[in-house]
Amino acid sequence: MKNLTEAKQTKRPGIFANTYGGQYIPETLMTELEKVDKAFHTLKDDPDFQAELHDLLVNYANRPSLLYYAKNMTEDLGGAKIYLKREDLNHTGAHKINNVIGQALLAKHLGKKRLIAETGAGQHGVATATIAALFGMECEIFMGKEDTDRQKLNVYRMELLGAKVHPVTTGSMVLKDAINATLQEWASRSEDTFYVMGSAVGPYPFPEMVKYFQSVISKESKQQLKAKENTLPDMVVACVGGGSNAIGSFADYIDDPSVKLVGVEAAGKGVNSDKTAATIERGTVGIFHGMKSLFLQNEDGQINPVYSISAGLDYPGVGPEHAALAKEGRAQYVGITDDEAVAAFEYIARQEGIVAAIESCHAVAYVEKIAPTMSKDQIIVCTLSGRGDKDVASIAKYKGVDIDE
Amino acid sequence: MSNLSEIFKNHKAFIPFVVADDPDFDTTVANIVALAEGGADIVEVGIPFSDPIADGGVIQAADLRAFDAGVRTKTVFQIVEAARKQTDVPIVFLTYLNIVFKYGYDAFCKKCQDLDVSGLVIPDMPYESRDEIVPIADKYDIDIIPLIAPTSGHRVEKIAKAASGFIYVVSSLGITGERNEFFDGLKDLVAEIKKYTDVPTAIGFGVHTPEQAKTMAGIADGVIIGSAIVDIVAKQKQNAPQAVKEFTKSIRAAVDETEKANV
Numbered sequence: 001m002k003n004l005t006e007a008k009q010t011k012r013p014g015i016f017a018n019t020y021g022g023q024y025i026p027e028t029l030m031t032e033l034e035k036v037d038k039a040f041h042t043l044k045d046d047p048d049f050q051a052e053l054h055d056l057l058v059n060y061a062n063r064p065s066l067l068y069y070a071k072n073m074t075e076d077l078g079g080a081k082i083y084l085k086r087e088d089l090n091h092t093g094a095h096k097i098n099n100v101i102g103q104a105l106l107a108k109h110l111g112k113k114r115l116i117a118e119t120g121a122g123q124h125g126v127a128t129a130t131i132a133a134l135f136g137m138e139c140e141i142f143m144g145k146e147d148t149d150r151q152k153l154n155v156y157r158m159e160l161l162g163a164k165v166h167p168v169t170t171g172s173m174v175l176k177d178a179i180n181a182t183l184q185e186w187a188s189r190s191e192d193t194f195y196v197m198g199s200a201v202g203p204y205p206f207p208e209m210v211k212y213f214q215s216v217i218s219k220e221s222k223q224q225l226k227a228k229e230n231t232l233p234d235m236v237v238a239c240v241g242g243g244s245n246a247i248g249s250f251a252d253y254i255d256d257p258s259v260k261l262v263g264v265e266a267a268g269k270g271v272n273s274d275k276t277a278a279t280i281e282r283g284t285v286g287i288f289h290g291m292k293s294l295f296l297q298n299e300d301g302q303i304n305p306v307y308s309i310s311a312g313l314d315y316p317g318v319g320p321e322h323a324a325l326a327k328e329g330r331a332q333y334v335g336i337t338d339d340e341a342v343a344a345f346e347y348i349a350r351q352e353g354i355v356a357a358i359e360s361c362h363a364v365a366y367v368e369k370i371a372p373t374m375s376k377d378q379i380i381v382c383t384l385s386g387r388g389d390k391d392v393a394s395i396a397k398y399k400g401v402d403i404d405e
Numbered sequence: 406m407s408n409l410s411e412i413f414k415n416h417k418a419f420i421p422f423v424v425a426d427d428p429d430f431d432t433t434v435a436n437i438v439a440l441a442e443g444g445a446d447i448v449e450v451g452i453p454f455s456d457p458i459a460d461g462g463v464i465q466a467a468d469l470r471a472f473d474a475g476v477r478t479k480t481v482f483q484i485v486e487a488a489r490k491q492t493d494v495p496i497v498f499l500t501y502l503n504i505v506f507k508y509g510y511d512a513f514c515k516k517c518q519d520l521d522v523s524g525l526v527i528p529d530m531p532y533e534s535r536d537e538i539v540p541i542a543d544k545y546d547i548d549i550i551p552l553i554a555p556t557s558g559h560r561v562e563k564i565a566k567a568a569s570g571f572i573y574v575v576s577s578l579g580i581t582g583e584r585n586e587f588f589d590g591l592k593d594l595v596a597e598i599k600k601y602t603d604v605p606t607a608i609g610f611g612v613h614t615p616e617q618a619k620t621m622a623g624i625a626d627g628v629i630i631g632s633a634i635v636d637i638v639a640k641q642k643q644n645a646p647q648a649v650k651e652f653t654k655s656i657r658a659a660v661d662e663t664e665k666a667n668v
Contacts, residue, residue, distance in 0.1 A: 012533060023533050024502055026459045028554040029566075030531045133571055170465060171456060180458050187459075188579025190556065287503045287529070288456065300478045301507030302455040 014035075014204025016324030023203040025183070025290040032190040037205040039110050044212060046393035049105065057103045057216065060090045060134070063098075065217075067381070072351045073367075080234065080374035082367060083220045085383045087245065088356060091131050093388030094123040095217060095245040100196055102213030104131040107194030114138040114189075115340060117196040118182040120147055120175035120241065120361060121312035121359060122154025123386050126200030131161035138165040142181040144174040147311045150394050153381075172305040175241070175315045179289055199242025200319035203290030207247075207319050214248025221381050222252050235260040235370070238383040239362040240333065241277070241313035243322045245385035250331060260332070261395075264362045265321060266308035268334030275307035279318040280326050280333040288307035294322045309338040310396065312359040312386075338398075340365040345395055358395065407523035407548045409495060409570040412446050413605035416625030417664045418571075419618070420607055420654055421634050422499065423649075424467035425484050426476035428642050434487045435646040436638065441494035443653025448524065449629065452481045452500035459528035462584030463632040466639065478508055485520045497524035497550060497570075510538045514545040520548040524548035524570045526536075533566050536640075539567075553598060555588035556576070566603035572598060574625055576610040582632050584611035595625050614657035622663040632655060 008302045014021045023033065045047040059062040066086040087095035087359075093241075102118075107115060115132045116139070119125030125141040132139030141158055145167040149153050159164050166387070171177035178203075186195040200210040218236070225233055236253055238246035240263035253259040270277040276282060283294035286301055296304040296316040308314045325331035336344075341358055344365035349355050356364060367382045373379070396403045410436055413420055423436045433450075440448050455470035456561040460468075485496060503528065505513045517525070523548060530538070535549060542549050548570025553561055555578060565572065574595060576587045588594070595606050609629025619626065621628040637652055638645040 023531060024529050025531060025554045026528050026554070027560075028556055030556050030577060031560060032555045033632050156481075178454065180456050183458050184580050190578075285506075287501075287506050289458075294505075296502070297507070299505040299507065302472075303503075322410070 014208055015305045016235065016320050017327050019327070020291070020293050020320035021204055021207060022292050023290060024287050024292065025227065026187055028187045029190065032202060033205070035110065035119040039106055040205055040209050043106060043109060048165055049109070049118070049293060053102060053105055057066055057291055058096065060098045061101060062089060063216065064220040064224070065089050067188040067221050069228070070352050071164065076351060077368060077371040079372040079376065080378040080380045081376070082371055083225065083233070083333050083379065084379045085249065086362070087217060087383055088354070088387035092123070092127045093389070094125040094127065094357065095214060095248060096198060097130070098215040098216050099198070099210050099244060100124070100127040103160070103194070103196045104135055104137070104208065105195070108135060109315070109404040110194065112192055112194040113195040114140070115196050116140045116142070116182055116185055116193055117198055118175065118178035119143045119198060120178065120314060121156070121357070122151040122312065122390060123312065124148065125158050125163070125165070128196050129158040129161035129341040132148065133161045134161060140185070141165045142178045142185065143167050144166050144178045146173040147175065147178070151311055151390055154390050166254040171405070175311065176289070176303065197237065199244045200321065201242040201289055201290055201291060201317060202249045207291065207321055210244050211247045211251055211321065213242040214244050215251035217245065217248040218250060218252035221249070223383065225379070232259055232381065233258055234258070234378040235262060235380045235381060236266060239264045239313060239359050239365045239385060240318060241266065241315045241359065243316070243319035245383055247319060247321055249383040250325070254321045254330065257325050261325070263332065263367065264366045265333055266310055266313035267319070267337045268307040268309070268321040268360055270337055271335040275312055276335070277309045277315060277350060279334055280322065286322045286395070289315055291320050293317050293323045305308060310358045310359070310362065334366055336362040336365045342395060342398055344368060345391070354384065355388040355392065356384045357388045360384045406543070406569045407446065407546050409523050409548055410425055412495060413486060413571065414627045417660045418446040418605070418607060419444065419660045420449055420627055420629040420632035421445050421449045421452060421653060422629065423638065424451040424453060424464060424471055424635055425451070425481040426471040426622070427467040427635070427638055429474050430480065430484055432638070432643050432645060433484050437488040438491045439646040439650035440653050441492040443468055443650040444657030445494060447495045447497060447536050447619055448629070449497050449499050450481065452478060452504050454501040454504055454606045457501060457578055461580040463639070464581055467537050468633045470617050478541040482520060483514055485522060488519060488599040492520070496522045496525055498522055499512050499518065499526040502530045503592055504529050505538065510541045514547050515541050522547070524550050526550045526552070526642060530554060530561065532567065535567070553594070555590060555594060561597050562601050565604070566597045568602055568604040571605045571607050571627065573629065574598070574606050574608045576608050576612065576621070577626050581610055583613040586613060615655050618656045619659040619663050622660045628660060
């Protein structure tokens with residue numbers, strides 16, 4: 001029986017918990033996916049590639065990112081010791097750059113001249129446009145019209161970096177529609193083009209690849225905490241849309257059973273409302289965007305419109321490994337509403353002097369709830385996936401503050 | 406296995422496509438009948454999906470019209486059931502895997518058998534994932550129609566060898582929709598497929614004129630036309646069936662010319 005399972009896994013790589021993941025994508029893209037898979041698995045063991053990757057992460061992206069002891073929050077909440085993994089301090093202001101550097105290097109090795117990518121909040125688009133500029137590659141970004149409207153600053157930033165931004169007007173005009181449009185673009189032109197997938201979603205090998213490049217977050221935080229506290233954290237908390245910063249924050253702790261892993265989803269107006277993006281809590285198994293995973297969908301399998309104040313978490317699915325971690329009980333997933341996230345946005349700004357991305361503030365809001373229930377000798381590592389400059393205008397609007405942009 | 410392959414024996418097949426419930430139930434039934442009367446060999450009925458990643462604007466818009474009409478998976482089955490009272494033209498469904506998955510592979514294939522639907526075209530299910538459904542489809546004599554693309558390369562052999570029904574040859578890269586230029590290696594691609602299988606081939610994606618249909622029928626065993634017909638439905642709405650029938654006749658005549666030329 002064991003052999004049968006193993007044989008099955010060899011035949012279909014990228015299957016998590018015997019269910020999630022896989023490859024469900026038009027035939028037109030399959031040969032290209034095979035090339036990407038082969039290149040990734042060859043290059044990740046190649047010392048020259050690793051040296052190049054390391055050099056860019058350290059000398060360009062400003063790694064390692066700080067593991068910062070949030071003393072004020074810790075004292076205010078009166079429970080567990082809180083450390084913040086400061087991905088917001090990376091070049092371009094979010095964790096997205098870790099993965100983009102990796103995939104763009106891969107694209108370069110494959111001889112590609114053009115990078116395309118989807119983006120939700122715009123952080124992945126900015127990171128892709130940045131590396132395209134650095135590498136002298138063409139760059140086109142697909143972004144839902146809804147998101148180009150609420151993240152205007154990032155649209156301009158991408159254009160400034162030389163990228164062409166396509167507002168996507170199909171479907172609900174958010175992240176999922178941007179992924180549809182980017183997949184379509186890749187299907188019509190893959191010869192010279194690499195799709196830099198921004199989240200730990202899509203067909204194999206993307207979820208594995210994104211996890212690999214983002215796992216630098218947990219590799220660093222583990223070492224950093226060991227140096228500071230000589231122990232493992234009791235809990236790691238990160239926000240989850242597609243799940244790239246969360247899988248990167250969890251990766252190096254998955255085999256440490258004492259470390260509790262918590263993914264925080266965007267509950268929008270409430271997990272049980274229709275205006276939510278809480279995929280793991282509310283979703284059902286389905287097949288979309290190249291993967292089998294959990295999706296917010298109706299009983300016929302039509303993908304539902306989703307909602308969150310955060311453009312980066314506004315996604316009806318979740319990476320297959322998160323679906324598997326939830327199924328196996330290895331990680332726990334909770335929902336945080338718009339209101340709670342906005343309150344956390346203000347809280348962390350005033351407590352720690354950090355304006356964090358509204359996405360990351362979903363994780364911060366959960367820390368605010370859970371830290372007081374834990375003891376003072378316990379430690380939480382919370383990932384701040386990005387900085388919040390991009391959100392200032394829309395949060396002001398949400399609060400009814402009239403500011404002249 | 407169904408008897409879809411038989412249709413292509415010494416005969417160039419024309420395979421038109423309509424989206425179910427676009428713009429409404431009765432028009433779709435009438436369109437299926439019109440396609441059959443106009444000379445279609447197989448009718449492809451599209452089950453709308455919220456996020457059709459292989460489809461261009463014309464079919465996406467049709468899906469939206471069908472959603473406006475309140476289409477459900479069960480509505481599509483009812484449409485075919487109604488059409489079956491007037492025609493026995495072979496029918497295949499085209500839809501995305503999630504629709505089939507959510508209905509249940511077994512229940513869906515059984516329903517196809519009950520409705521005398523011979524096959525399924527699932528653009529987001531590559532060879533690597535076919536084992537999920539093929540054994541179930543086999544049980545009900547439903548063919549899973551594979552797609553082969555200009556980029557398939559070394560994959561052609563394994564896909565062709567496993568094929569049944571017919572093989573959907575994608576004419577060009579990208580998504581569905583009318584176009585005037587096609588992949589220039591289509592002849593070689595079809596020849597490559599023929600090295601590995603006797604299963605017939607039909608070319609689709611972008612074909613929209615009788616001249617193109619004639620050319621494609623000269624290269625492969627059949628031709629598939631989707632967006633051009635959906636476009637007629639978009640423009641003519643409830644009056645579409647007559648126009649659809651006329652268009653089908655014009656394509657039928659063009660395809661038949663190829664057949665004569667080959668004899």
